[in-house]
Amino acid sequence: MTTTGGEAALFGILAPLMVIAALGLLFVRRAVHAAVCVVFVMICLAVLYVANEAPFLGVVQVVVYTGAVMMLFLFVLMLVGVDAADSLTETIRGQRWVGLLFGAGLLAVLLGVLSRTDLPAAVGLDLANAQTNPSGLAAILFGDYVLGMEVIGVLLVTAALAGLVLTHRRRLGPRRTQRSIARERVAAVADGRVLTPLPAPGVYAQNNAMDTPALGPDGQPLEHSVPRVLRIRGQQRTATEVLATEETLRGRLGLPATAEAAAAATQVEDTEVDDGIRVPSADDEEAKH
Numbered sequence: 001m002t003t004t005g006g007e008a009a010l011f012g013i014l015a016p017l018m019v020i021a022a023l024g025l026l027f028v029r030r031a032v033h034a035a036v037c038v039v040f041v042m043i044c045l046a047v048l049y050v051a052n053e054a055p056f057l058g059v060v061q062v063v064v065y066t067g068a069v070m071m072l073f074l075f076v077l078m079l080v081g082v083d084a085a086d087s088l089t090e091t092i093r094g095q096r097w098v099g100l101l102f103g104a105g106l107l108a109v110l111l112g113v114l115s116r117t118d119l120p121a122a123v124g125l126d127l128a129n130a131q132t133n134p135s136g137l138a139a140i141l142f143g144d145y146v147l148g149m150e151v152i153g154v155l156l157v158t159a160a161l162a163g164l165v166l167t168h169r170r171r172l173g174p175r176r177t178q179r180s181i182a183r184e185r186v187a188a189v190a191d192g193r194v195l196t197p198l199p200a201p202g203v204y205a206q207n208n209a210m211d212t213p214a215l216g217p218d219g220q221p222l223e224h225s226v227p228r229v230l231r232i233r234g235q236q237r238t239a240t241e242v243l244a245t246e247e248t249l250r251g252r253l254g255l256p257a258t259a260e261a262a263a264a265a266t267q268v269e270d271t272e273v274d275d276g277i278r279v280p281s282a283d284d285e286e287a288k289h
Helices: 005-027 031-051 055-080 095-116 133-144 146-167 178-191 228-233 239-252 259-274 282-288
Strands: none
Touching: 005 031, 031 055, 055 133, 133 146
16 A cells, blocks of 8 residues: 555644644643644544545544534533633642653653554555445454453443542532422511512602612502612612602703692602601702702
8 A cells, every 4th residue: 555645745734733732732821722732633633534544433533522522621611711820730749740750751662662663564444444444443343352342331431430429419408499499488478578579660650760669559669679789878769859859850940740740749748757757848959959
C-alpha cells in the first residue's frame, strides 16, 4: 500500500494542528479552552480515520466522543463555571513536581520504544473491509479481543455506578411535595399568613405604582400589597397622599375635583380619622410646595 499525495498532504496539515491543540490542553489556563482543544483533536482524528479507509471509526469518533462525551463536558464546564484561579490551586502539596517527574519518565519510555520499533510495510484495509468496515471491525473486536472488550465493559459499568454512589447526597429531611407545601400554607393561615396570592399594587385603585397599596373590595388599603423592601425603606405612599397629590395637580391645572375622587378621599379620611391619623389636605400640599 502506498500513500497518495492527498493523504500525505492531509496528514501534514492535520498532524501539526493536532500537536498544537494537544499542547494547548496542557498549557491553557481555562478549563473551557482545554475542552475545546480536546474537541479539535478528536475531530482531526475522525478525519484521519476516514482517510485511512476506516469510515466507521470516523463516524463513531464524531458521534460518540466528540458529539456526546466532549460536548457534555463542555456544557457542564460552561454551566458550573470553573475559574482560572481554581486550576492554579494545589490541593496536594508538591503535586506539580510529581506530575512533571512522571511526565518526563513517560516521555523517556515512549521515545525509547519508538527508537526500537520496526514498523512493517503497510498492507491496507482491503482484506479487513472485504465485508464492509463495520463487519470487519466487529469480527476483530468480538472475535480476537472478546475478553478485553468484556473487561472494558465491566470497568465502564463499575465506573458509572461508582460515580453515582459518590455523587449521591443523603436527604436531610423528608421530600417536599406539592401536597405537603399546600398543607404548610393552610396551617400558616392561623399565624396571619395569606393563603391566596398577594394582590398587586394599585388593584381597585386609581394609581398602579409599586409604592401605592392596593385597595380591597371594601375600599380599605392592603399594606401587604406593597413590596417589603419599599415598606422597610419608608417609601410607601398611602391612598390619602395619592388622592391629595392628584387633587393638587388638578387644582394647578384649573380642573374641577371629580366626584369619585372626593368620595374616595372622604372615605379614606373617615377611616384614618377613626384610627387617629391626620389626613393632609390640599392646602397642606400647597404649603409643602
